Amino acid sequence: MKKIIRNILAVLLFAAIFCLNGCSDLDESNEETEIESGSQNGEQEKDESDDEKVLNAEATEYLLKAGDSKELTLTDISLAASKTLKMDGEATWTVENPYICSINSSGKLTPLSGGETVVTGTLSSDSTKKAELKVKIEEPNRGVSSDPFDLRTISENIDIFCCGDSIMRDYSASDSDQYGLGQALKEFFDETKANVVTDIANGGRSSRLFYNEDSRWPEVKRRIQANNEAGKKSVVILSFGHNDQRALTDCDKTYGAQFTFASKNANGTVAGTHYDFMEKYIVEARELGAVPICVTPFVRGNYFGSEVSAYGKHDWSNKTMTGDSTPRGNYPAAMKAAAKKQGAILVDMTELSAVRVAEYNNAGKEKYFYVDSDNTHERTLGGLELGKIVTDELKKNGYLTSYIKDCSPRIMVDKSNLAFGRILANATKTTSFRISNFQNKSGTITITAPSGFGLSLSDSGSFDSVLTIETDENFIGTEVFVKFSPTEVISYNGDITVTHSSVTPDFGNTPAGTVDDSALKIALSGAGKELSVSGTDFTVNWPMISGGVAAFRLPQLQLLRMLFPQKLDLMVL
Template sequence: MKNFASLLAVAALIFGGSQSADAAKKVHTIGDSTMANYDESATITRGWCQYLQQFLDGIEVNNRGKNGASSKSFYKEAAFWTSVKTQMSPGDYVLIQFAHNDEKTQGMDGDELIAYYKSIGDDAQAAATDYRGTNPSTTYKEYLRKYVTETRDAGCIPILVGPICRMYFSGNDIRRNGRHDLGDNFSKLTSSGVLTSQKVAASDNSMDYVWQMEQVANEMNVPFIDLTTATADLYLSYGDSDCHSILSDGDGSTHLSAVGAALIARRFAGLCREAGVMSEHIRLTSDLSVSPSAADLGRGYVGQTLTKELMVTAFDLTPAAGQLTVTAEGNAEVSTDLTEWSKSASVSYEGGTIIRRFSVRMTLESDNNDAKIIVSAGGKSTEIPVTASAVQLSGGTEVTAYWRLEKDDSYTLSGPATVIP
């Protein structure tokens, strides 16, 4: 997988290029897996920046969130920050959200910890230490400053974004570490070794990544969008059970479902408008909308079935309760669960709000691969064109392989193929 990643890095550097003078303005999003794009056909996990585009007009989202990235690793690994900079043009925005993976070494800097273990001859412990970790008061702030400085050097506008919370409930509150403050339990590297299970008072912000980010924002006169507090408030409004069943992807307390990601993207856009940041591009309409606005299923072989997920959002619908209906015309079918497919599907909504994903599929024919979807709810409707390209091929067997690359290089394989390390 390292060789494969290297090839991707080279491709990004070769083809990234800088934008032409008349290219659309962009907002580049850098951060971790809570922002990243996910394969719609392989997982229900979604990053909130996957849905940011539907709340913006006149600006293009270039989502470069990376699974497992910390402020340090995203900067040091050439395939990421270096390649993002090749895509930036003067006047673009750069959203900077890190902390989740900066906490990998319990508040200590990973490189400093590795150097300490090597100095005492403990090579095994050094090898087992995650270099991505940063200390919130020192190296974390240093990397944030690097992003801000280099973004400005490129003629672009940096925006520091508080990382979304983890769903760590404690009664009617989110625990301190869920808000990225390790003050209740952290480790400290001293000249005599590592001290574990350290604690500081709630008023002590030395181990609070979000507080330290805000200090950098104040120091460097950068907009700070407190998405940490906003997501804590969102999670608490749902409560522990519903938060995990509706907003989470069902695998722990960090990653998001499509509903959670869309809600957070919309809240972020609202916070930007309140702060006067990118306000000319913010679109918080209550109209029924579908993202993406055109379903391009891509290219495949005749007889192959291609699938794409779409997200329907609507707010302040009248009546407040009713049915969302999705109807397919032409050579297409729709599904709300990826199990039952038909020409039409309906789901209920309440509270005047819809944040719902559905999928469209098409089995490719030699021609006639254009279709459309009609989405209706609350007396409103919208049409989405569906397109795909077919390639003629005789014989062969379809093979797919998917690596999530969040925790390790495990994969899922379908078809007669051998996957090598």
């Protein structure tokens, strides 16, 4: 029995040892297989890393190493507004074709148009160590979108976002009387139904810069989204063109280049053109649930004969900017083409304003439309004319008709005070102010001046204390000359009053003065002074008296200087 038990235990021990050895061999075999497999995967990952030359377009920052040859493909040129390239150490950057993209000294990459180019980074510490990035900007391929709601039938409250440049933006009251289209549109929409938003447009913005700048188009999109969440409809007015004509080197310090070509870049591509950006605005506004309205740019006061010139109408088909190799193209035509493709509402402000501006110019009244010494920006009267053009066109086509109202007629004065200072009694000094008329078809302007001051419609005409001006549909404006004629050595203070038979005058967008009941008042100040010969004696040499020495009082010397400006050489002894 004991022998049988020992034999059984021996068999069991042998079996256990066999199992342990077999399992150990199996585990080792499996382990070897896993390690080998892991090694293969590691090699594959390494190979993929070495071969991965196309960078992820979603990233905002890329690190390049000396010897790298990478590729970056962008399908939306706005994405690269925040792309940054870096190397291991300080580097200098160059770009093969600056029309495709630009790069600054900090490695910030800004795409400009469709096509391919190469960006090279060179380590400052060793100029032999370089990295290359092939940048490819793909052409846009957008489908046709449609308005999310109908501006012919909508009746609920809306926000109207005004997007544009210095022609569109708000202006504080100033002596220049500058006034934006957005400000004017507030006069033409019923504020109980339409909130006209004018705090996003700003001067110097091209269709490119406004799109990329965070506080511009991205802010409009954020506000549209907020309206969506609140159940409110949004309309977007888009008007660009003036600053798209900037030179290639004109750049915003944060957001890069301003320029665009109209429809085709210098290399024949479409991406990054005015057409491209306008189409992006239309499509993106609709994607967010807003209705876009395109407004071609207001003309510049540049003329060919009696009409606004092609350049004034932003047609650069035969004009290049410094640094361009080809003409920029026709900007209004580009916007029209984008709107036509997308079926968007369009107001041809360019052609319509060209007619109105030419009428002003041919009547010698252009200065009532544009800011002084500036044939680009509008005064209050010009802004109101533009607002009327936009709303008349919308009404004519049945858009927002229940939201648009008639703008009240206005008689506007561009000065709230006139300070003449101190002048000699019985001498005279003349200055002027302007009166302009918007939509007031008939009436009488009456202007009165206090003692010591006279009024005239000509600086060389007769001056009276009362002046009347008849207004009708052809009256644009006039300059009123004010003469100060003190007869005594006293202060002269008072007010010029301006009234109209049916409208209370206002100050336009110049600093406001007093409007008392129906009378506008321009504050006057001045003083008469006497010619004094008092002063301290001192001695001078006067070469006109050979060897002579004479004593004069200071006012007498001033008189001699006036009489003999080329001959009197004075030296204090």
